Amino acid sequence: PKSYKITLIPGDGIGPEVISVAKETLQLVASQEGIQLQFHEVLLGGAALDSTGVPLPDETLSAARQSDAVLLGAIGGYKWDKNEKHLKPETGLLELRAGLGVFANLRPATVLPQLADSSTLKKEIAEAVDIMVVRELTGGIYFGKPRGFGTNDNGEEIGFNTEVYSSSEVDRIARVAFEIARKRRGKLCSVDKANVLEASMFWRKRVTKIASDYPDVELSHMYADNAAMQLIRDPKQFDTIVTNNVFGDILSDEASMLTGSIGMLPSASIGESGPGLFEPIHGSAPDIAGQDKANPLATVLSAAMLLRYGLGQEQAAQRIETAVLETLNKGFRTGDLFSTGKNNMSRRKRY
Amino acid sequence: PKSYKITLIPGDGIGPEVISVAKETLQLVASQEGIQLQFHEVLLGGAALDSTGVPLPDETLSAARQSDAVLLGAIGGYKWDKNEKHLKPETGLLELRAGLGVFANLRPATVLPQLADSSTLKKEIAEAVDIMVVRELTGGIYFGKPRGFGTNDNGEEIGFNTEVYSSSEVDRIARVAFEIARKRRGKLCSVDKANVLEASMFWRKRVTKIASDYPDVELSHMYADNAAMQLIRDPKQFDTIVTNNVFGDILSDEASMLTGSIGMLPSASIGESGPGLFEPIHGSAPDIAGQDKANPLATVLSAAMLLRYGLGQEQAAQRIETAVLETLNKGFRTGDLFSTGKNNMSRRKRY
Numbered sequence: 112p113k114s115y116k117i118t119l120i121p122g123d124g125i126g127p128e129v130i131s132v133a134k135e136t137l138q139l140v141a142s143q144e145g146i147q148l149q150f151h152e153v154l155l156g157g158a159a160l161d162s163t164g165v166p167l168p169d170e171t172l173s174a175a176r177q178s179d180a181v182l183l184g185a186i187g188g189y190k191w192d193k194n195e196k197h198l199k200p201e202t203g204l205l206e207l208r209a210g211l212g213v214f215a216n217l218r219p220a221t222v223l224p225q226l227a228d229s230s231t232l233k234k235e236i237a238e239a240v241d242i243m244v245v246r247e248l249t250g251g252i253y254f255g256k257p258r259g260f261g262t263n264d265n266g267e268e269i270g271f272n273t274e275v276y277s278s279s280e281v282d283r284i285a286r287v288a289f290e291i292a293r294k295r296r297g298k299l300c301s302v303d304k305a306n307v308l309e310a311s312m313f314w315r316k317r318v319t320k321i322a323s324d325y326p327d328v329e330l331s332h333m334y335a336d337n338a339a340m341q342l343i344r345d346p347k348q349f350d351t352i353v354t355n356n357v358f359g360d361i362l363s364d365e366a367s368m369l370t371g372s373i374g375m376l377p378s379a380s381i382g383e384s385g386p387g388l389f390e391p392i393h394g395s396a397p398d399i400a401g402q403d404k405a406n407p408l409a410t411v412l413s414a415a416m417l418l419r420y421g422l423g424q425e426q427a428a429q430r431i432e433t434a435v436l437e438t439l440n441k442g443f444r445t446g447d448l449f450s451t452g453k454n455n456m457s458r459r460k461r462y
Numbered sequence: 463p464k465s466y467k468i469t470l471i472p473g474d475g476i477g478p479e480v481i482s483v484a485k486e487t488l489q490l491v492a493s494q495e496g497i498q499l500q501f502h503e504v505l506l507g508g509a510a511l512d513s514t515g516v517p518l519p520d521e522t523l524s525a526a527r528q529s530d531a532v533l534l535g536a537i538g539g540y541k542w543d544k545n546e547k548h549l550k551p552e553t554g555l556l557e558l559r560a561g562l563g564v565f566a567n568l569r570p571a572t573v574l575p576q577l578a579d580s581s582t583l584k585k586e587i588a589e590a591v592d593i594m595v596v597r598e599l600t601g602g603i604y605f606g607k608p609r610g611f612g613t614n615d616n617g618e619e620i621g622f623n624t625e626v627y628s629s630s631e632v633d634r635i636a637r638v639a640f641e642i643a644r645k646r647r648g649k650l651c652s653v654d655k656a657n658v659l660e661a662s663m664f665w666r667k668r669v670t671k672i673a674s675d676y677p678d679v680e681l682s683h684m685y686a687d688n689a690a691m692q693l694i695r696d697p698k699q700f701d702t703i704v705t706n707n708v709f710g711d712i713l714s715d716e717a718s719m720l721t722g723s724i725g726m727l728p729s730a731s732i733g734e735s736g737p738g739l740f741e742p743i744h745g746s747a748p749d750i751a752g753q754d755k756a757n758p759l760a761t762v763l764s765a766a767m768l769l770r771y772g773l774g775q776e777q778a779a780q781r782i783e784t785a786v787l788e789t790l791n792k793g794f795r796t797g798d799l800f801s802t803g804k805n806n807m808s809r810r811k812r813y
């Protein structure tokens with residue numbers, strides 16, 4: 112039978128609880144599909160800081176690199192919040208993304224019929240929303256240099272970062288997005304701020320160029336501020352969205368909240384080759400950690416994305432997705448899905 | 463009687479129509495309040511490009527500088543969309559903001575009881591939302607240098623921008639925001655991405671420092687991605703928000719769309735001294751220009767902000783605001799307010 116190595120990274124807060132449910136799910140579906148999964152657990156974020164002093168231990172990165180796919184719970188928490196940059200849990204996650212070269216972050220925001228009522232949007236606006244945000248993940252202002260602190264010509268203190276994209280960086284994320292749009296409803300909206308920023312003008316130029324290889328996909332462009340509005344005004348106008356790292360961070364979170372159920376939403380981060388990184392989009396929710404309240408479905412659905420995009424095991428992926436729908440159809444709900452407009456899974460992010 | 467010079471900038475698309483309504487309103491309220499307003503009309507954006515070849519003619523900037531306040535309609539349109547950066551209508555607006563030194567952009571997002579149904583959010587989520595976004599307007603990545611196009615170490619083409627804030631830039635916008643929060647419900651949320659960006663860590667440090675002068679205001683911090691979610695999840699948690707230029711661009715548009723009536727929303731941009739710039743937040747909506755369909759209330763309410771923040775004429779400002787509410791109470795509506803989820807006034811931004 113086919114055999115795969117899976118790196119599990121429970122991380123912080125509710126991470127360990129949701130990873131353990133996803134692991135059980137993977138084990139079950141593997142035995143049903145006759146595939147073998149070997150699991151290896153490693154540390155990242157706050158958990159790694161506490162036991163090794165760094166947010167991404169070498170052992171974690173090399174274990175991740177040597178495996179076929181990586182499943183991550185969540186990282187971060189109040190405890191490490193005042194740490195300097197190189198000792199923040201988040202820095203470990205950014206280093207892991209860069210270290211694995213996973214430049215394409217796929218974030219589906221799908222409103223399931225069973226959960227259309229959970230959205231704070233009116234039902235007729237939210238229902239049937241099905242957006243895939245393709246976010247560039249290893250470039251842009253997150254990684255651009257120069258960056259840091261200094262003084263300006265007036266002798267005043269400053270803090271600064273660099274937003275920068277090269278042609279190969281834009282081209283490869285554009286190709287991933289066109290391929291995905293092609294398999295969906297054939298519409299791709301590239302989001303930028305090309306009326307103001309040179310980095311965005313460049314982005315738009317390259318995306319437009321790559322478009323000629325995908326005549327079957329309808330490409331449009333939208334400014335980031337307008338996209339933030341249009342996602343609320345009429346989210347169903349969107350199929351696939353491609354955007355840079357920082358706009359993607361903001362807009363994918365906005366899109367996910369439209370569904371009213373971020374405790375349900377998975378993500379996949381993939382590179383040219385090598386293992387992909389799969390993680391729920393919610394945070395580590397320290398307030399509810401250890402209380403068995405966390406919704407594990409985002410991580411379970413991330414495991415499905417791992418099977419599909421990471422291992423090419425489409426049938427196993429669908430087994431998990433079907434099981435999730437059946438569980439919802441039976442009426443099972445976690446607390447985050449009950450109360451419209453209140454969602455504990457987002458708490459981690461509130462500090 | 464007191465006399466003031468007002469620079470009117472009709473601009474492009476629906477700009478001239480909405481400015482003419484606002485001018486009439488200002489004339490009426492001036493005669494009622496016994497103040498004198500002298501109007502002077504100048505060109506900006508596409509209109510200026512067409513007749514002078516530049517988006518901000520010198521005459522416009524000097525007229526604006528010599529007046530007591532500037533009222534702008536809207537700029538931009540498909541026609542100038544492919545222009546190079548220095549010949550874009552938007553560049554004229556950015557130069558005008560910089561030229562007037564209006565670093566503080568106040569963008570109220572208020573859901574009027576009369577219009578709570580216009581929002582795409584559920585009524586219980588949208589009603590009574592009352593947020594003031596204070597956006598830094600003359601710094602950050604919009605103006606930071608170096609910027610442009612070039613090649614990287616691999617000889618690849620790149621596009622790049624610089625996000626940079628100095629202590630005086632952060633301090634002065636923070637003070638404006640604290641002063642405003644103090645006159646509102648006493649809560650200020652500073653939005654940044656301090657878990658990733660040095661420019662944001664610096665922003666957070668300075669805002670926290672300024673907070674010690676405003677012990678009566680409750681300061682919190684939130685990451686931009688989370689703010690994009692929280693605005694949808696539970697917008698009523700926010701009172702005053704302060705943030706940088708680019709996050710403010712995105713989040714203020716998102717906040718305004720929560721109200722479902724961007725045809726209603728004004729903005730004020732003010733500096734240390736000198737005239738302020740007042741403009742509706744909607745675009746130039748070329749699709750409906752000249753058809754007498756545009757909602758003039760955003761510009762009329764911008765004229766009220768001009769009276770309040772620009773001329774210190776509080777009573778005159780309130781006269782206008784009361785008249786707007788009475789008009790709505792009588793049941794008058796423009797097309798943008800009728801159909802939930804469709805808002806023509808946002809069209810300009812869709813290209």
Ligand SMILES: CC(C)[C@H](C(=O)O)[C@@H](O)C(=O)O
Pocket residue numbers: 201204205360657658687
């Ligand atoms: C935790 C943080 C560094 C991260 C990001 O900004 O990329 C998170 O917000 C995300 O979107 O995965």
Ligand SMILES: CC(C)[C@H](C(=O)O)[C@@H](O)C(=O)O
Pocket residue numbers: 306307336552555556711
């Ligand atoms: C037209 C554009 C340059 C402008 C901006 O990005 O500031 C607009 O979106 C706004 O928010 O006033």
